[in-house]
Amino acid sequence: MEILISLIKIVIVLFVLLTSVAYIVLLERRVAAAIQNRIGPNRVGWQGLLQPLADVVKLVMKEDIVPRQANKFIHDLAPIISIGVALATFAVIPFGNRIALFGHDIKLQIADVNIGILYILALTSLGVYGVTLSGWSSNSKYSLLGGMRSSAQMISYELAMGLSLIGVIMIAGSLRLDTIVEAQVAWRWNILLQPIGFITFVVSSFAETNRLPFDLPEAEPELVGGYHTEYSGLKFGLFFLAEYANMVTASAIITTVYLGGWQVPFVHSLGLSDVSVSIIQVLGFCFKVGMLIMFFIIIRWTLPRFRYDQLMNIGWKVMLPLAIANLLATGLVILLKWV
Amino acid sequence: MNVEIIFFFLVAALAIVSAVFMITRRNPVKSVLFLIVNFFCLAVVYLILHAQFIAIIQILVYAGAIMVLFLFVIMLLNLGDESRLAEKTTYRYWIAAIAAGAALVEIALGVGVSLGGTHGSFHPAAAEIGTVEFIGRSLYSEYLFPFEVTSLILLAAMVGVIVLAKKKFH
Amino acid sequence: MLTEFGRVFIFFIIGAIFVAGGLVTAWLVRPQRWYPNKLTSYECGEEPIGDSWVRFNIRFYVVALIFLVFDVEVVFLFPWAVVYQKLGMYAFVEMLIFLAVLLVGYAYVWGKGDLDWDKPEPQIPSVKGKEVTKPQYAEEVTG
Numbered sequence: 001m002e003i004l005i006s007l008i009k010i011v012i013v014l015f016v017l018l019t020s021v022a023y024i025v026l027l028e029r030r031v032a033a034a035i036q037n038r039i040g041p042n043r044v045g046w047q048g049l050l051q052p053l054a055d056v057v058k059l060v061m062k063e064d065i066v067p068r069q070a071n072k073f074i075h076d077l078a079p080i081i082s083i084g085v086a087l088a089t090f091a092v093i094p095f096g097n098r099i100a101l102f103g104h105d106i107k108l109q110i111a112d113v114n115i116g117i118l119y120i121l122a123l124t125s126l127g128v129y130g131v132t133l134s135g136w137s138s139n140s141k142y143s144l145l146g147g148m149r150s151s152a153q154m155i156s157y158e159l160a161m162g163l164s165l166i167g168v169i170m171i172a173g174s175l176r177l178d179t180i181v182e183a184q185v186a187w188r189w190n191i192l193l194q195p196i197g198f199i200t201f202v203v204s205s206f207a208e209t210n211r212l213p214f215d216l217p218e219a220e221p222e223l224v225g226g227y228h229t230e231y232s233g234l235k236f237g238l239f240f241l242a243e244y245a246n247m248v249t250a251s252a253i254i255t256t257v258y259l260g261g262w263q264v265p266f267v268h269s270l271g272l273s274d275v276s277v278s279i280i281q282v283l284g285f286c287f288k289v290g291m292l293i294m295f296f297i298i299i300r301w302t303l304p305r306f307r308y309d310q311l312m313n314i315g316w317k318v319m320l321p322l323a324i325a326n327l328l329a330t331g332l333v334i335l336l337k338w339v
Numbered sequence: 340m341n342v343e344i345i346f347f348f349l350v351a352a353l354a355i356v357s358a359v360f361m362i363t364r365r366n367p368v369k370s371v372l373f374l375i376v377n378f379f380c381l382a383v384v385y386l387i388l389h390a391q392f393i394a395i396i397q398i399l400v401y402a403g404a405i406m407v408l409f410l411f412v413i414m415l416l417n418l419g420d421e422s423r424l425a426e427k428t429t430y431r432y433w434i435a436a437i438a439a440g441a442a443l444v445e446i447a448l449g450v451g452v453s454l455g456g457t458h459g460s461f462h463p464a465a466a467e468i469g470t471v472e473f474i475g476r477s478l479y480s481e482y483l484f485p486f487e488v489t490s491l492i493l494l495a496a497m498v499g500v501i502v503l504a505k506k507k508f509h
Numbered sequence: 510m511l512t513e514f515g516r517v518f519i520f521f522i523i524g525a526i527f528v529a530g531g532l533v534t535a536w537l538v539r540p541q542r543w544y545p546n547k548l549t550s551y552e553c554g555e556e557p558i559g560d561s562w563v564r565f566n567i568r569f570y571v572v573a574l575i576f577l578v579f580d581v582e583v584v585f586l587f588p589w590a591v592v593y594q595k596l597g598m599y600a601f602v603e604m605l606i607f608l609a610v611l612l613v614g615y616a617y618v619w620g621k622g623d624l625d626w627d628k629p630e631p632q633i634p635s636v637k638g639k640e641v642t643k644p645q646y647a648e649e650v651t652g
Contacts, residue, residue, distance in 0.1 A: 087528075111513045111514065148565060166586050169591060173595075317624060404581075411573045478589075497617070501571070
């Protein structure tokens with residue numbers, strides 16, 4: 001029974017995740033169009049709502065072209081690593097509190113591992129492989145340059161990412177994501193307690209997901225398509241999916257760690273039943289994630305791209321010292337309050 | 340046999356297979372990939388032993404940082420071209436084989452001796468030792484000195500990187 | 510009894526089934542019409558010149574090495590952060606010493622210029638040996 005509940009949760013989460021990713025692509029295209037004073041895709045279905053479906057069918061039907069000199073095995077493997085890492089992070093994200101349904105007390109989280117944050121960081125560090133290997137295996141100059149740039153970028157920002165999380169762990173005293181969310185009850189959100197940590201984490205998330213203004217690996221004017229220049233068909237589709245899934249994952253992590261996760265302030269004072277409180281909390285979580293995704297999209301279509309030396313400077317000379325300073329300051333504040 | 344033991348043997352077998360593949364592949368990038376698979380198997384074995392922190396560090400540091408460095412070196416030195424890596428000297432091969440055989444005998448003897456003692460049920464305290472809290476408490480109180488020395492080692496490593504990189508390429 | 514990591518494992522398996530399902534479907538329905546020109550690597554329509562597996566700049570390697578050192582440092586910070594509130598002052602001073610030693614290394618790397626990346630050096634156009642600055646150019650155009 002326990003395994004069955006787990007299975008149902010996993011299938012629902014994966015299904016919702018993949019569907020929402022498809023619709024975020026549509027959202028991004030519509031928002032981009034609005035920002036650039038165009039209309040955007042609106043022909044397939046009402047307001048283009050069937051566009052993602054058409055896109056998927058198109059990608060599946062496309063021929064898979066592997067360059068003659070490429071390393072076929074690694075060329076096939078790279079997109080699978082990318083999408084795998086992007087999806088696997090969702091195994092530990094708590095998207096709601098407990099809910100009592102059909103006589104079962106169900107926890108709205110797939111796996112409540114007690115090293116949740118480290119699990120996320122470990123997976124983030126593996127994300128480098130998808131990009132590096134796709135760049136290397138294609139045996140194309142653009143791909144290789146994109147792959148190398150991207151891997152150097154990702155490892156640089158990974159440090160700032162890990163260091164900014166330390167402050168949150170010091171406050172919660174646990175690596176368990178559920179405990180971190182529970183510590184942010186009412187308005188004790190970590191964004192208010194850790195504003196600098198929040199900024200360094202969000203900036204690093206942008207760099208980790210290769211989104212503008214940090215999308216150097218696929219800077220179109222100079223690198224054509226970056227590391228996925230030589231990909232076509234569904235393998236390209238998987239990279240595309242991974243990019244957007246990473247965006248959702250990053251938003252979900254930011255929500256969980258800094259924006260109170262599923263905590264909705266004042267929900268308990270409304271006098272609702274437990275089940276409806278739980279549902280409101282899940283909706284609150286989705287709303288916060290949605291707002292962050294909107295933020296990601298608007299940033300992409302508003303800011304220009306950094307130059308590579310600027311990018312490395314920001315990572316190593318601004319974000320890293322800032323994160324260390326934040327961690328020491330947090331330590332000092334906790335010390336003054338508790339001793 | 341319970342599920343845990345069957346799972347352990349599956350993972351252990353995968354670890355050995357990936358280790359063999361890692362050595363026998365001609366393409367160094369593929370070797371790196373099999374080594375990563377090997378690290379994953381090790382991490383799972385740590386998890387079976389309830390050493391969660393070590394397991395995740397195995398992935399975070401070894402698979403996520405050291406192997407990235409390996410990949411970078413392979414790309415830096417352009418080792419992707421496998422034909423140039425073909426072994427010419429055969430005596431090295433035999434020395435390596437003898438050394439590996441000796442190590443295997445040593446491990447087998449070591450395991451044989453340790454299995455002679457009592458072994459049986461899992462110690463209940465072992466699950467607690469693997470947690471981050473326990474590691475934190477002992478590392479930052481009992482093992483304070485080794486921890487501070489680590490910072491010096493890391494410092495030496497950092498300075499060493501810069502000195503070596505400058506020496507070779509300037 | 511399923512442990513939490515067992516659940517993660519099941520998640521991996523089902524995720525793999527999702528991805529594999531997609532890949533197999535694509536493999537079944539997609540066309541395969543290869544010809545030599547289609548299989549060349551992209552180089553703006555020209556014949557690719559040489560092999561693209563070339564040597565890389567040493568900087569990438571140095572960055573990866575420094576990253577490795579800092580990554581180990583960050584790993585030490587996690588158990589520290591978890592027990593910080595229990596150990597208090599003691600832990601703070603400990604970590605201050607640890608970080609101070611590492612910040613010396615960080616300052617050294619920064620000072621040696623290994624965190625600097627190549628900056629573009631724009632070639633400012635000159636006319637008859639005289640450097641053309643922006644206002645002058647604007648004057649020339651409008652006047």
